[in-house]
Amino acid sequence: GSQIHLVESDPAHFAAGLVDTFLPYDSREHRRDEEHAERVTELLRSRGLQPHACLSYWDDCVVLAALVCERLGLRCSPVHAVRVAKQKSRTHQHLQRCRRGRPPPAAFSVPCCRLRTHGDVERAAASVPFPAVAKLEFGAGGVGVKVVESLEQCQEHAARLWRDLRDDADHPGIGLGWGNAMLLMEYVPGTEHDVDLVLFEGRLMGAWVSDNGPTRLPACLETAACLPSCLPADLQAQLVRAALQCCLACGLRDGVFNVELKLGPAGPRLLEINPRMGGFYLRDWIQEVYGADLLLAAVLVALGLPPVLPARPAPRTHLAGVMCLGSEHGAALGAGGGMRALRELQSRGLVRLNRLFEETAADGEYEEPCLSVACAGQSRAEACGRLLGLCQALGIDSPRYPVEHFLSHFK
Template identity: 30%
Template sequence: MSNPMLLVIGSGPELMRRYMLEAAATDTPLLLIDDKEPTWQAPYIVDYEVTDLGDLSSVALAADSLARHWTIAGVLTFDEYHLMAAARLAELLGVPGNAPAAVGATRDKATSRQRFFSSDVPSAAFTWVHSLDAAASAAERLGGFPVVLKPTAHAGSIGVVRVDSIADLSAGWSIASAGAAHQGPEGQGVLLEEFLDGPEISVETVTEYGVTTAIAVTRKSVGFAPYFMETSHVVSADDPLLGEVAPIAAAALRAVGITHGVSHVEMKLTSDGPRLIEVNARLGGDRIGELVRYATGVDLARAAAALACGRSPNLEATRARSAAIGMIYPPADGIVTHRMLRPGDDKHLEQLHWLCNIGDRVTLAPSPHTPNNIRAGFAITTGDDAEAARRHLDEILARAVVEVRTPLTQAA
């Protein structure tokens, strides 16, 4: 028999996922099922199959083909939209993982909300709506505006919009329903929710045999109101909030049935205390895993791989610093004509990556035609504390230049 392998479902974009795949390959050889032939993934994998990741039967056949040649010790995905496929394959192969019903509960935000309420986990009042008229009636029943509209099974804040008045409802419905048209199959339609006012955070957790350890708090900044597009994240090893929100994150994971793996639990810090937004049964996006590693030394991607293979991860903190990531956005919708980082002090700059090339189209804010915006790049900085990491990040972002040619400019 071959050495035990970890089967990864989907790889995603290189600049956001390479560090995850590299970390996962540290202790266990990798197999990959993806929808394209591997390129940048090749150094980290032993074998692969190409198939339609949206078709569970095709993914199962690809896994069966790999299992004929290799011993599969675990199944893992870092992608929100492939969580159900990974859970079902793990169950089929008899390897560690969450029950598909639990993963389905995290994917369907309506089910999550119901389970939060049933378990007395503080969350937001909500209702499922299927039309603009239904949304108007639901807003009245929930106590009026502002409210939030969101697709039930999307990710990355796609289609999520705050609606401040009945006059804004039609435009908000267009954004949310456009996002819902392209969401995962685990949920249908749009949720209308009570607007939770306050700073947004996430708790990065590791759960093994139902016991959850909170590793770090990520403090988020969002912009582009009435949307909730994330503009920056900061992680500090000594964040005093961790002790307060860790039990709530653990309760939320129990409520939806997550017993295994790395999770990203989102909350709002309201005047009534922390309240749940959602549970994501995978490592957080926007390179949050990198921030946790820079700040604490704990490698969440490596931990996720260990758990998937039935091993206890190393969660010992070896650093006590802070790290921040900031998104570089274009000044307007258009075609990129120039991008650069002006000269300056890069001492605290850990990473800067452009997500666009000259000639690429970028968008500043969502619309019914492009329900998610297209960032130009991102930068990661570190510091001795959160204030220092933020200050260094602001200095870098002030030097990042993106110029675009807008349709109006082009016509002129």
């Protein structure tokens, strides 16, 4: 019974025929979001539309959605809070000032500096120790993230990225509508985890922890994941508490948020907060394993209704997945017939596929995963064993892309 009014920059978007009202509006230059919010509200008024909620799951548009909510008097976390969370260096610098609590939110922050010019790189190197991580300030999808071992490596990476990635047309969907400023962040050792949170009026309604496999250094693209987490309950609770404290300290009170952290000898450390629902496969996986729908929860919170989420039961299944890249797997998935085989297995309920792109072409140095392939099992070992066998049979596993190594964290 809901009516959906979609504002979308692409006038030929596939979803145009799936919604009640399609409102094509080019908002890709997000440094003008105040202006865009005014135009969007004018579009709504001109159509006589009075929505009861406004939200976005698209990373670039979370600030715009908050501004529209502010103008229409709709429920959302404050615009300032969403801006703080959206800008990575600003998140950490804000948290470093939050020193109340045990432990305080500052304990989870990581030293970092914003990079807008080549002069900034040299100044940042004086305060951020190497190895460090250089990445886009407003980036998404892990594109352009690199571990750098020295000032020279950082300068080279920044020069190349600023040359290649200037605006949204160069690589749509990775945050370039916000500009191509970067940041240099201290490298944090440990295992990487996602915490997906549902908050309503500052109260935690639900939280789910998933694990990531080791990344392919020096780039930091995700390789593998599993749900439920391998961690014991007390360490999962530490991650959830850190994620919650960081969100609340930034002012995020209402919505569904994805928080990326590392867990090392010093405890949880924040990588970044995504002030929207977790992307790629996360919504589907959490629904399959725990019966909780993050998208439904996001809609209910936006409507001002506290979502009723299933009490945390034992997981219904275990999922392990691996990411595929066009550069590594294009031949196996395309001409090799791998994609056809995967679709057949999916139709029989034997694998789970989440496509990010329809094409499997390589995207050079700034590549994103094109596909997540996952297997389920009654145990984590069973899920990983099925996945590894499948990857070996289809040519996804190779010496250049060692799936067994990527699954090694999930013991």
